[in-house]
Amino acid sequence: DVKVTQSSRYLVKRTGEKVFLECVQDMDHENMFWYRQDPGLGLRLIYFSYDVKMKEKGDIPEGYSVSREKKERFSLILESASTNQTSMYLCASSPPSQGCEQYFGPGTRLTVT
Amino acid sequence: KNQVEQSPQSLIILEGKNCTLQCNYTVSPFSNLRWYKQDTGRGPVSLTIMTFSENTKSNGRYTATLDADTKQSSLHITASQLSDSASYICVVSRWNSGNTPLVFGKGTRLSVIA
Numbered sequence: 001d002v003k004v005t006q007s008s009r010y011l012v013k014r015t016g017e018k019v020f021l022e023c024v025q026d027m028d029h030e031n032m033f034w035y036r037q038d039p040g041l042g043l044r045l046i047y048f049s050y051d052v053k054m055k056e057k058g059d060i061p062e063g064y065s066v067s068r069e070k071k072e073r074f075s076l077i078l079e080s081a082s083t084n085q086t087s088m089y090l091c092a093s094s095p096p097s098q099g100c101e102q103y104f105g106p107g108t109r110l111t112v113t
Numbered sequence: 114k115n116q117v118e119q120s121p122q123s124l125i126i127l128e129g130k131n132c133t134l135q136c137n138y139t140v141s142p143f144s145n146l147r148w149y150k151q152d153t154g155r156g157p158v159s160l161t162i163m164t165f166s167e168n169t170k171s172n173g174r175y176t177a178t179l180d181a182d183t184k185q186s187s188l189h190i191t192a193s194q195l196s197d198s199a200s201y202i203c204v205v206s207r208w209n210s211g212n213t214p215l216v217f218g219k220g221t222r223l224s225v226i227a
Contacts, residue, residue, distance in 0.1 A: 004156070042202070042219035043157075090156050101147065102215070104156030 003027070004105035006091055012111045019078040021108050023091030029103075030096040032074035033058075034066065036087040037107075043090065049074055050096070081112045115140045117205050117218035125224045130193055134221045136186040136203035144206040144214070148177050148188050151200045151220070160188070160201075193225045 007022035023032065033048040035058075045058030047066040055066050063085060067075045074093075078085055088109050092102040117138045126132050138146070145164045149157035161170045161177040163186070169178045174191045190197055203218040 009154075040219065043217045045215075092156075101159045101162065104158070106156050107154065109154075 004091055004093055004103050006089075006105040006108050008108050009106060010109045010111075012113065013078075013081050014113055015082060017078075017081050017112075019081050019110065019112075021076040021078075021089055021091075021110070023074045023076070023093075023105055024072055025074075025091075025093035025103070026072065027093065027103070028071065029093035030071070031094045031100075031102075032068065033092040033094075033102065034064075034074065034076045035090045035092065036060070036085075037090055038087050046076065081110075083112050086110060086112045115205075115207065115216045117203055117216050119201075119203050119218040119221050121221060122219075123222040123224070125226060126193055128193060128195055128225055128227050132190050132193060132223065134188045134190075134201050134203075134223070136188070136218055138184050138186070138203070138205045138216070138218075140184075140205040140207055140216045142207060143181065143184075146177075146179055146186050147204045147206070148175070148186075149202040149204060151202060153199070157202055190223075195225050195227065198223060198225045 004025045013019050034046045035043045037043050044060050049055050049068040065077045088107050090107045091105040094100045094102045120135045147162045148160045151157040163170050163179040176189045179186045200220040200222050202220040205216045207214050
């Protein structure tokens, strides 16, 4: 079974703090993705990576950065958290072929106060 | 514009009843369409996947259909159970699109009550 794990299920941070969300997958997948999910908006792609050290902007990259130093780990960084970044964050991974299933982690519910 | 529209936005049904969720898309070039189930507080899990040439695909009590001509898909749930309560998300994959190949619908929130 593919397993995608995220470092925290729930996280509460203050405005201006630097926040790290970690994602690890155990299936040697090339592709990894970070989404945020908000009520009425569905899943929106923040950043993705097709290989180690590579990153590409998704639809809403502003206010976020990412790091992929190892194939199995993809980190999402909020340099200075703001209240509008309160959301559910979902990490996913997939094999390299287009159209392959993305396997999702359990999500991190981030609250910025 | 590449879009995936789902209806209804939410639905409440009695346990044991059947229901059908709809998905219309304007995504091109089309590669495949996938239905995901997302339990509250969890990540989405794939239920079915259909390519251009497939009209129907079943997974237990879940049956998905695809009409590539009208760009419509449906997910039919038979003999619903309380555990079917979840959000169902329709996702269309674009062929050879490079960046951001997946287009997500906003989901249908299904509640099954006893």
